[in-house]
Amino acid sequence: MSDVQTRLVAVVKRDCPTCAMVVPVLRQIAGSQPLTIYTQDDPDFPPEMGPVDDSGLEFSWKNKIETVPTLVRLEGSRETDRAIGWHRGEWESVSGVAGLGSELPEMRPGCGSMSVEPQRASALRAQFGSDILGARRVELDAEDDFEAMWDRGWSDGLPLVPPTEQRVLDMLDGTRRRPDEIVAVVPPALAECSVEKVAINAVMAGCKPEYLPVVLAAVEAACTDAFNMHGLLCTTMPAGPVLIVNGPIRRRIGMSSGINVFGQGNRANLTIGRALQLVVRNVGGGKPGEIDRATHGNPGKLSFCFAEDEEGSPFEPLATSRGLPPLSDAITLFPGEGPRCVVDQISRDPESLARSFAVNLRTVHHPKLVLVFDAILAIGPEHARIFREAGWDRARLTERLHELLQIPGEELMRGADGIAEGVPGDLAGARLPKFGANGILIVHCGGGAGLFSTIIGGWAGGDIGSRPVTQPIEP
């Protein structure tokens, strides 16, 4: 015969009618078996049974109690059986006591355990179950939380949300990926960056957990050799990562692709881009004045992230045009400067409007410099309508823009137009393209009225600098 001690544990709360109903049953069991009762809301319930106060919910949390009453049989410290709610047969089986609650109904469902109430569960997990976190815990005492983060150099200049264990654990619920999985090696320090570190920075940026998969994909894309975050960070030019999101996830997490798309007001847009920049700052160690040598920078280096308006677009989504299957959740990173408006309120045919775009695109960084910089052309809905009504798709518009941007060499040469800057060499008789073959990225976004589009100039393109990278967003 085993000498392991068998004992029974019941978890109850006064507020639960089923718990109140089973009090006679608990007395019946306690008459013949060692029984410990944990009570969640009232330390005197059930009366005269000497319950253990579990109002801190530690026992309930650690034993994964989801419903009260729950009756558990323990042999030593090992759980061997459990009855959930009231069910006479199950309670008799777990307790080994026959004839329980003969005056009660055969069964009655229990109530939710207080330990799984949504507003309590995440705090309990942080308090009792945070062994999945590996990051160093920073103790704050007399310091103000916000000033403490500022003083440690973690801020981009705006206040940060304190990354408490509870908030970081909640953030990690946003992905199926393990907290210790390495997402990327982040420049300039070339530091390995885990899902957890991304989550911490996403909390600080103000992200909601459902944004985390987008932030993770952005970090992965930024740290590819093709995108070259190292160079983009170091450059004296004003570019930074511009993030464009495609796929159903845009709507699911409430991103903006409409009115004021590049401006203020949308939490997802603003915090996802900010989270990437905070990862580069805090994990990669890339800070302005140190490795970041931008002469002017641009306000988008705080955050520059938006969704494409796929539903209203005459074109296939950007990510689809870049090789991903339709309806893919994806993020495209582009090394871009600040946005600049193209006004054309008169053109009503696609050829005229394409010409307007071309003369403006030619000015990216300098009208006399070619084949160095890419560009995003973000077409507003009222301009897009003109292409839709004329039956122009993305390929046709792109091709026409490239044709219109073949520039006579005489206009580009150094000294031409009295301007020393320009392309070196004798280019008389030559024609040079402003952009490389894949150098114009067309997206559809913006909302409401306005015959406007926007150009976002790039940075050194191709092998010498950065290529746009499109990365699938994984849950």
Place this chain on the structure above:
Amino acid sequence: MKRYILDPTNETTPSRRARLERLETLSGVTVGLLDISKPRGDLFLDRLQERLEEKGASVRRYRKPTFTKPAPVDLRQQVAVECGAVIEALAD
């Protein structure tokens, strides 16, 4: 009241290494000139090469594929193995 937040950094500390002793002479030393591929860096390095060779150094020239990325590991190793000193040219 004590509160805890989680460290958002990579939690590493840079290792400190002492600089190498300054060379007492360039005579007989192989000096690497690393062109980072910025425009006109070659003009600057050509002139440096002349001056170094006047002082008895022998010069080897190297070039990064692009100024926007760190030098490849193989190139760094090659410079370290072949040279007693290196000068990296930033230009524009």
